[in-house]
Amino acid sequence: MDDLTAYFLVKHHYIPTQFIALDVETTGLDAGIDRVIELAAIKFDLRKNDHIVFDTLINPNVKISRKITSLTGITNLMLTDKPSFGTIANELKEFVGDLPIVAYNAKFDKGFIQEEFANLGIFFGNKFLCAMNLSKVAFSLPNYKLATVAEHCNIQLDEAHRAKTDAIAAGRVFMCAAVTLGHINENPPKKSYTKSSGTDxxxxxxxxxxxxxxxxxxxxxxxxxxxxxxxxxxxxxxxxxxxxxxxxxxxxxxxxxxxxxxxxxxxxxxxxxxxxxxxxxxxxxxxxxxxxxxxxxx
Structure with missing residues (x-):
C-alpha cells in the first residue's frame, strides 16, 4: 500500500476498505415475477487498488421483451447458451462472501438477488448500501439518474444499462458521495422539530x-x-x-x-x-x- 492510499483510508475511515459494487439487468421491474438476465459484481479493494470482476449473462428461461432489448441491448439469442442463475449462484455467493454490497437504487437489485437465491432455497443476507440514496444527500442535482450523478462526479459511463458498466459507476459514485459527505449514512437524522416561538x-x-x-x-x-x-x-x-x-x-x-x-x-x-x-x-x-x-x- 502506498502512502497516498494509506492517507486516503485513514482520512475516509468510514468507507469500507472492501465492498462489492453490484448491478443486475432484468426482464422487468417485479422481483416476484421477473428474472435476472445479466449480473456484474465488482470487488473493490481499496487497500490494493484492485477490482476483481464477476460478470455474466444469465439465461432466465423466459423470453425477454423488445423493450428490454431496446433498453439493454441484450437479445434472446445472446442468452440461449448462457448459464441459469442456479448454475452461477454458489460461485457468486462465494465471490461476494460477507462483504457489504453497493448498488444504485439498491432496493431494486437487492430484491432481485434475494428472490433469485430464495428460489434456490438459499438465504442471501448481505448488507446493501444505496449509492443513489447517498447521492441525494450529498449532491443537489436536477435528477438522480446514474448517468447524471456519474457526470457530476466525473465518472465515465459509456454503456449505460449494462451490468458491468453500471456496477463500476455505482461503486465510484458511492465513494464520491461518501467523500463529499464525510460519512455513508444515507438517511442522516433530521433536526428535532421545535415549534416556532410565538414571534409576533x-x-x-x-x-x-x-x-x-x-x-x-x-x-x-x-x-x-x-x-x-x-x-x-x-x-x-x-x-x-x-x-x-x-x-x-x-x-x-x-x-x-x-x-x-x-x-x-x-x-x-x-x-x-x-x-x-x-x-x-x-x-x-x-x-x-x-x-x-x-x-x-x-
Whole structure:
C-alpha cells in the first residue's frame, strides 16, 4: 500500500476498505415475477487498488421483451447458451462472501438477488448500501439518474444499462458521495422539530422603501433560521407579514412540516388554503426555503 492510499483510508475511515459494487439487468421491474438476465459484481479493494470482476449473462428461461432489448441491448439469442442463475449462484455467493454490497437504487437489485437465491432455497443476507440514496444527500442535482450523478462526479459511463458498466459507476459514485459527505449514512437524522416561538409578526412592519413594499408574505413550517430572523429580513425588503393566507397573499414560504401535525397529506392548512385559492384564480407563489434564502440574497 502506498502512502497516498494509506492517507486516503485513514482520512475516509468510514468507507469500507472492501465492498462489492453490484448491478443486475432484468426482464422487468417485479422481483416476484421477473428474472435476472445479466449480473456484474465488482470487488473493490481499496487497500490494493484492485477490482476483481464477476460478470455474466444469465439465461432466465423466459423470453425477454423488445423493450428490454431496446433498453439493454441484450437479445434472446445472446442468452440461449448462457448459464441459469442456479448454475452461477454458489460461485457468486462465494465471490461476494460477507462483504457489504453497493448498488444504485439498491432496493431494486437487492430484491432481485434475494428472490433469485430464495428460489434456490438459499438465504442471501448481505448488507446493501444505496449509492443513489447517498447521492441525494450529498449532491443537489436536477435528477438522480446514474448517468447524471456519474457526470457530476466525473465518472465515465459509456454503456449505460449494462451490468458491468453500471456496477463500476455505482461503486465510484458511492465513494464520491461518501467523500463529499464525510460519512455513508444515507438517511442522516433530521433536526428535532421545535415549534416556532410565538414571534409576533406585527412587531416587524414593512420597510416602505424596500423593493417588495406592497407584497404580502406568509410562513408555514420550520426553517433553518428562526422566525424572528426571517421576519426581520423580509420586513426590511418591504414585505407585509401576515399569519393567514388570504386572497391578498403574494408569497407562501414553506419549511419543514411536522408529520404529527399535518398528517398523511404532508400539507399544512396554509398550503391547503393556497390550493383552494389558486383554483379560484388567485395567484399565490409558493416557495421552499432554498428559494426563500435565494430571494433574500438577491
Amino acid at each position: 409578526h406585527r412587531s416587524y412592519p414593512p420597510n416602505e422603501l424596500g423593493p417588495m413594499f406592497g407584497q404580502t408574505i406568509v410562513f408555514t413550517g420550520e426553517l433553518s433560521v428562526t422566525r424572528a430572523e426571517a421576519f426581520a429580513a423580509v420586513s426590511q425588503l418591504g414585505f407585509d407579514i401576515k399569519n393567514t393566507v388570504t386572497q391578498k397573499t403574494n408569497f407562501l414560504v414553506v419549511g419543514e412540516q411536522d408529520a404529527n401535525v399535518v398528517g398523511p397529506s404532508g400539507l399544512s392548512s396554509k398550503q391547503m388554503r393556497v390550493e383552494v385559492l389558486r383554483e379560484s384564480g388567485v395567484n399565490i407563489k409558493v416557495i421552499n426555503e432554498a428559494e426563500f434564502l435565494a430571494m433574500l440574497n438577491s
